[in-house]
Amino acid sequence: MHDPSQLLRALFDRAVEVADPMRSLAGALPPKPDGRLVVVGAGKASARMAEAVEAAYGPCEGLVITRYGYARPCEGIEIVEAAHPVPDAAGQVATQRMLRLLETTGPDDFVLALISGGGSALLCAPAADITLAEKQALTNALLASGAPIGEINGIRKQISAVKGGKLAVAAYPSRMLALMISDVPGDDPGDIASGPTVGDPGDAARALASLKRWGVEPAPSIRAFLEAGGNPIPPDDLRLSKVENVVYAAPSQSLAAAAEMADEAGVRAVILGDAIEGEARDVARAHADEALRRQADLTAPLLLLSGGELTVTRTGNGIGGPNAEYALALALALDGAAGIHAIACDTDGVDGAAEVAGAVIGPGTLGKAQSRGIDPAAALAENDAHSFFAALDDQVVPGPTLTNVNDFRAILITPL
Incomplete structure (x- = not known):
């Protein structure tokens, strides 16, 4: 021995090597679609995933957000670096640009979403009048509380304008394929990066209960938003009907x-x-x-x-x-x-x-x-x-x- x-x-x-997108992503990709292809994504692996996509398809249009230091060279897909595990202004600006890009897609276009762990922080678009500073404070408090990632992500979905299926809603009526690397127990697509392409079966009341359970007091704007019911996208929302979510790599x-x-x-x-x-x-x-x-x-x-x-x-x-x-x-x-x-x-x-x-x-x-x-x-x-x-x-x-x-x-x- x-x-x-x-x-x-x-x-x-060896465990890391097996999960390298350059080794594993190509087998999950469909043939390159005809017409317009837009690639978006977020997570610590997303830039490497984008690199793998271009290795298979050639230069592509798109925008991907990854952690500082995790960028990879791509010919067409723009790679933006932002902060993790607490979001920053770079992530917020890049997320807004991604949403605007998706708004330009139409029913004949194909959107490829590359999602991996870390996307919860990197995709940053606070809902309503919640500020970045308030979201940062909440994230710090949740990370220190000992709350499990499933509950943290449940809260994140409720106060986000991009998580819990809202990224996919921005791309509707385009067809979307979301390829995911799981970093969550159980490999639930709705928990990976807080499910930006997956409808949210939770609710604002559950998020408030989680905050209370873990002793985290949110900013007044966050509490008011949750008490008003938030703005969840249920899994059966018609705008999610053209989305396919695939977990292709898992622990x-x-x-x-x-x-x-x-x-x-x-x-x-x-x-x-x-x-x-x-x-x-x-x-x-x-x-x-x-x-x-x-x-x-x-x-x-x-x-x-x-x-x-x-x-x-x-x-x-x-x-x-x-x-x-x-x-x-x-x-x-x-x-x-x-x-x-x-x-x-x-x-x-x-x-x-x-x-x-x-x-x-x-x-x-x-x-x-x-x-x-x-x-x-x-x-x-x-x-x-x-x-x-x-x-x-x-x-x-x-x-x-x-x-x-x-x-x-x-x-x-x-x-x-």
């Missing part, structure tokens, strides 16, 4: 590819699930218990794989996303147990708001921290996992991966 850390990093790289495919690679390395893999949610430190403790339990009966190496989207209820002032926090909590729960190594990374290369995918741990993690005068329990209490792993040189920093199929976690267990 390979060196544990090297094998774990290779498995992560399950990347986990399966990692499992196959592990098998080739002589390690049996068990996939615990591709849609695991929950507080990062709680899931980590549960996975530590699972690893220790399985190790007691092992006669050959075993790999536990999982995906999904964990959350962090931020109470400290540190720097650390859910993957790094999971890795730190896992190291503490394992307490230096021999023969157990792990990696936890976000496949988009960004864990939380840091330009770091995640971290690796092993039996020596806590000892290394002690030798350098670093308190892991204090780092966890401050939500400061990124600083902790930076000090240990155990961060995983791949740079922009140009895709996004959510969290990737792998625990490698060897017999005692």
